[in-house]
Amino acid sequence: AQPGSPSPVPAKLRDLQWGKLNFLHTTDTHGWLGGHLQEASYSADWGDYVSFVTQMRRKAESQDADLLVIDTGDRVEGNGLYDSSDPKGKYLYDILKQQDIDVMSSGNHELYKQNTSEAEFLTNVPNFQGSYLASNIDIYDPQSGKLVALGPRYKKFTTKNQAIRIVAFGFLFDFTGNYNNTKVQPVEETVREDWFQEAIRETEVDLFLVVGHVPLRSQEYQAVYNAVRRLHPDVPIQFFGGHLHVRDYARYDTKSSGLASGRFMETIGFLSIDNVKSSNPVFSRRYIDNNLFSYHHHAGLDEATFPTEHGKNVSRMIQEARHALDLDMVHGCAPRDLWVSRTPYPSSDSIYSWLENEVLPQSLRDPLRNNTPALAISNTGAIRFDIFKGPFTQDSIYNMSPFTSGFRYIKDVPLKTAKRLVWLLNRETKIFTESEHQNYCPLGPPEKCAHDLDIETRRYTPINSELKRREQIVLSPEVEQDPQVLPGYTTIDDAGNDGDDTIHSSISFYDVPNVLQTLIVPETTLSAKENTSTEPSTVDLVYVDFIEPYIALAAKFSGLHVELPRDSDVYMSGTSLTELILGWIKDNWRCDKTFI
Numbered sequence: 284a285q286p287g288s289p290s291p292v293p294a295k296l297r298d299l300q301w302g303k304l305n306f307l308h309t310t311d312t313h314g315w316l317g318g319h320l321q322e323a324s325y326s327a328d329w330g331d332y333v334s335f336v337t338q339m340r341r342k343a344e345s346q347d348a349d350l351l352v353i354d355t356g357d358r359v360e361g362n363g364l365y366d367s368s369d370p371k372g373k374y375l376y377d378i379l380k381q382q383d384i385d386v387m388s389s390g391n392h393e394l395y396k397q398n399t400s401e402a403e404f405l406t407n408v409p410n411f412q413g414s415y416l417a418s419n420i421d422i423y424d425p426q427s428g429k430l431v432a433l434g435p436r437y438k439k440f441t442t443k444n445q446a447i448r449i450v451a452f453g454f455l456f457d458f459t460g461n462y463n464n465t466k467v468q469p470v471e472e473t474v475r476e477d478w479f480q481e482a483i484r485e486t487e488v489d490l491f492l493v494v495g496h497v498p499l500r501s502q503e504y505q506a507v508y509n510a511v512r513r514l515h516p517d518v519p520i521q522f523f524g525g526h527l528h529v530r531d532y533a534r535y536d537t538k539s540s541g542l543a544s545g546r547f548m549e550t551i552g553f554l555s556i557d558n559v560k561s562s563n564p565v566f567s568r569r570y571i572d573n574n575l576f577s578y579h580h581h582a583g584l585d586e587a588t589f590p591t592e593h594g595k596n597v598s599r600m601i602q603e604a605r606h607a608l609d610l611d612m613v614h615g616c617a618p619r620d621l622w623v624s625r626t627p628y629p630s631s632d633s634i635y636s637w638l639e640n641e642v643l644p645q646s647l648r649d650p651l652r653n654n655t656p657a658l659a660i661s662n663t664g665a666i667r668f669d670i671f672k673g674p675f676t677q678d679s680i681y682n683m684s685p686f687t688s689g690f691r692y693i694k695d696v697p698l699k700t701a702k703r704l705v706w707l708l709n710r711e712t713k714i715f716t717e718s719e720h721q722n723y724c725p726l727g728p729p730e731k732c733a734h735d736l737d738i739e740t741r742r743y744t745p746i747n748s749e750l751k752r753r754e755q756i757v758l759s760p761e762v763e764q765d766p767q768v769l770p771g772y773t774t775i776d777d778a779g780n781d782g783d784d785t786i787h788s789s790i791s792f793y794d795v796p797n798v799l800q801t802l803i804v805p806e807t808t809l810s811a812k813e814n815t816s817t818e819p820s821t822v823d824l825v826y827v828d829f830i831e832p833y834i835a836l837a838a839k840f841s842g843l844h845v846e847l848p849r850d851s852d853v854y855m856s857g858t859s860l861t862e863l864i865l866g867w868i869k870d871n872w873r874c875d876k877t878f879i
């Protein structure tokens with residue numbers, strides 16, 4: 284763990300049920316390779332995980348079993364270790380490659396920007412040669428300019444100890460927000476390609492392994508499942524998924540299942556399959572809290588015997604990178620916790636209410652607009668993580684707001700129309716049904732999308748469904764706090780409620796809107812007539828530039844006749860949302876002696 288990170292609190296643990304074939308799985312790590320420096324439950328770093336994999340491989344060997352290590356993408360964007368270096372990822376790729384990963388795939392965050400996907404192609408794919416699969420992604424090779432596969436489409440291999448013959452694929456969901464230097468083929472089309480049809484016609488196979496940055500309960504995985512099952516009614520299929528940032532386990536039939544292992548290095552997913560080659564395979568899953576207490580327990584080792592030299596070196600690499608990036612530098616001290624979804628919105632401890640009521644009204648102003656009133660909009664997904672009371676560091680800013688988006692505006696928009704546009708963005712259905720940008724919750728945080736699962740059937744409710752959205756639901760009721768049991772994940776999945784390794788009390792999650800809004804009316808701009816209603820008749824409609832495609836769509840439905848980007852312009856040139864928030868924090872959150 285990194286120096287200064289909190290020690291894990293001993294807790295009641297559930298053991299792992301080993302099989303002859305075992306997996307460890309990470310997904311959506313988003314650069315959190317240093318672990319969580321403010322949360323004891325998730326305080327192990329990538330170096331500890333390197334030690335854990337080594338020790339678990341030894342344990343597998345001793346039982347003549349196999350262990351495969353999987354990662355399903357979104358390794359970048361979301362933490363200072365990736366986002367604060369120039370170029371981004373200067374330290375991350377070398378740290379990542381220290382892990383011995385057997386099968387991995389790309390996420391959507393590897394493809395939003397040209398430099399990220401090129402780093403993936405030129406650095407990460409070669410670093411993980413033989414493991415990195417890209418079943419449905421192509422990239423324009425920056426050297427030749429030719430469109431080529433990002434990585435091999437699939438691979439066949441046989442495990443060392445049990446000689447299990449595996450055919451593996453690596454998918455990304457039907458993502459449309461990628462920069463134009465990559466092409467993502469919809470999974471439903473990929474499964475009709477000749478190479479895929481040939482691959483699944485393999486007869487010498489004991490297991491199909493489908494890894495991907497794909498929600499488990501999705502039309503994409505349904506398509507892969509249907510294609511394989513049509514030819515192989517009896518061969519086990521194991522899926523690993525991600526993107527929604529949740530722990531989840533799905534049973535598709537008696538011989539197939541899927542595991543999703545959370546987000547931000549909070550969770551290491553464990554899955555075992557016993558009797559893979561028989562007519563009766565047995566599956567077991569566990570979500571391991573990423574801390575040393577859990578690691579020691581599951582490896583059957585202690586503080587002295589657990590860490591490997593390699594693991595310790597990787598922890599040192601992280602420490603040096605964090606030091607070089609000055610990630611512990613304190614910008615201010617937060618006077619209270621501010622939550623993304625642990626508290627109702629709006630409320631005094633909602634991070635979105637804080638942005639709407641304090642940060643944006645006090646900071647968002649373009650001097651070139653001469654105090655013109657503005658209705659400002661940001662997507663809630665731009666804010667990725669909570670703020671904890673106490674020191675707010677260089678790391679905290681990227682954990683909370685990692686993206687580089689700035690602002691644009693459309694002038695002279697009737698306030699009534701602007702408000703209707705916001706209403707439409709939050710209502711979603713109509714807009715996204717007709718959108719080429721349809722995606723998993725393209726505006727809100729991914730967890731919001733996961734919570735739109737139909738509770739009864741555990742099926743994902745597509746965002747173009749006409750099903751009525753729940754307004755704001757408490758997903759798990761608060762329970763009396765048992766002093767021995769700390770709050771944390773209490774997952775319910777298709778195998779029941781005993782998946783988490785650590786026994787926790789539950790935390791409440793509340794739904795959040797797609798976009799937050801704030802009306803900014805400088806006193807002096809109101810005419811005497813308007814002053815009576817305190818609302819201007821027209822405003823600058825200001826928005827985070829990432830959401831411009833959705834603004835264009837919502838404008839169409841709200842009667843705002845604009846063509847974007849032609850009719851919009853940059854607002855506060857050179858200032859990103861992240862810089863705006865950081866500036867406000869530096870000005871407003873002084874550290875007094877209660878924090879030191």
Ligand SMILES: O=c1ccn([C@@H]2O[C@H](COP(=O)(O)O)[C@@H](O)[C@H]2O)c(=O)[nH]1
Nearest residue numbers: 391526664665686724725726727729829
């Ligand atoms: O530049 C960006 C990129 C993404 N977002 C938001 O992030 C989510 C997607 O996050 P995942 O980790 O891939 O699930 C997307 O819905 C956007 O809301 C952003 O705001 N800016």
